[in-house]
Amino acid sequence: MMLNSDTMELDLPPTHSETESGFSDCGGGAGPDGAGPGGPGGGQARVPEPGEPGRKDLQHLSREERRRRRRATAKYRTAHATRERIRVEAFNLAFAELRKLLPTLPPDKKLSKIEILRLAICYISYLNHVLDV
DSSP: OEEETTTTEEEOOTTOOSSOOTHHHHTTTOOTTSOSTTSTTSSSOOOOOTTSOOHHHHTTSOHHHHHHHHHTSHHHHHHHHHHHHHHHHHHHHHHHHHHHHSOOSSTTOOOOHHHHHHHHHHHHHHHHHHHHO
């Protein structure tokens, strides 16, 4: 792996496989004791390729800089985008379920998320008022 100082991204050589990542070089994927891929007791140690910075070369970096470098990898960005997509889908599903419980005219009227929340607040207040009377 080579660091491009202008973009702060990791440029992976073409021989780098999808299953390997720069995480073990940057401190990612390892637990607090340093165990993990390439760490003590973590299976086979990965040998850095020529011209690739090893673990010792990155130890002088701050924790924040190592985190920044790890997050610059394409694998990390892809995983993050997938997690975010799943989160947004769950969020939208919850709004759709809430929307089904709210009375509106016409019943199939499209409402924004803020409108759904405001209508839910009003409907809950109305139901509380009905129960109090």
